[in-house]
Amino acid sequence: MGTEPIQTRSRQRRDALLDAAIELLGEGGGKSVTHRAVAIRAGLPPSTATYFFASIQDLTEQALARHLQARVAEIESAMAALFSQSHSLVDVADLFAAFMLARPKKAAISHHEVYLEASRNPSLRAAVAEALEGFERLATSVLTTLGVAEPERASVAFLAAVDGFILRQLADPRDHAEAVRLLSETLRQLFIAFTLDPGERAAAHARLAAPRTFTP
Structure with a gap:
């Protein structure tokens, strides 16, 4: 005692x-x-x-692991609250965009610096890879609940879009409301792509495969 x-x-x-x-x-x-x-x-x-x-290596590795685990838990808690009620895919896009862009700037910078540090230091990549797998599992679970086709593949695109958008926002900030609107719109487009039925998807692929002339 x-x-x-x-x-x-x-x-x-x-x-x-x-x-x-x-x-x-x-x-x-x-x-x-x-x-x-x-x-x-x-x-x-x-x-x-x-x-x-x-060692600094030990300190950095444990700091990264703690940070990423906390972020996974934070998003998991937010998603649990979100799915305590019934929402449309449009609602989910709006709510998730608002949540992801609500973090303080310093916290968002730290999170992305973690990724960059792992790119420079190979010994840190295992902790980052484990966290990314956690993010993907969480996103896959959410997308499965929403009825998205191929949720495992969709989760990769979903998270990459969010990370890329936040990084862009850090480099060249837009008005917050406009940033939320644009990210929500991006997520909706992804939802559309991954909720097409097989026939619609085949038709979309055929349109993309058609030769076009591009003018520089």
Whole structure:
């Protein structure tokens, strides 16, 4: 019983360090994540990060895993609330677009910096790949509930569209309401493509396959 407060404080300090590492990663990339910088950002003595994490690699890997797991849980909770009621695909597109674009700018930057850091550091890719698989499983479950054809394939396109749109919004922000409208419209178009029946899809593919003359 007497050790519980110590264990709680230890866990809180460790979590604070992991959160601080993600903040720094979002602000300056992997080079900004040092033991000293992370401890200072967490409001802890400079030696604290070294005590909990022997290497920056270990600290970064655990910070990424914590961040991505939290994001999966956040989206899962939002989707559970969304599907507590009956909605049309149009409603889902509107609600999901609003939810995805509601994150603070710094949080969105940190999330995408996680992906970029994994591209630079191969040892981090397993954690990111695991999280992406979690996002895809969640999206597949949602799209299956909505009656979308080939939900596994659709989930990849769905998530790529959302990530790409958010990245574009970070680089060149639009008015928030306009951004939500455009993302919702994009998701609706994806829903249309993946809810066509086989005959409609074959006809659409035939139109796309027809030769055209393009003028530069």
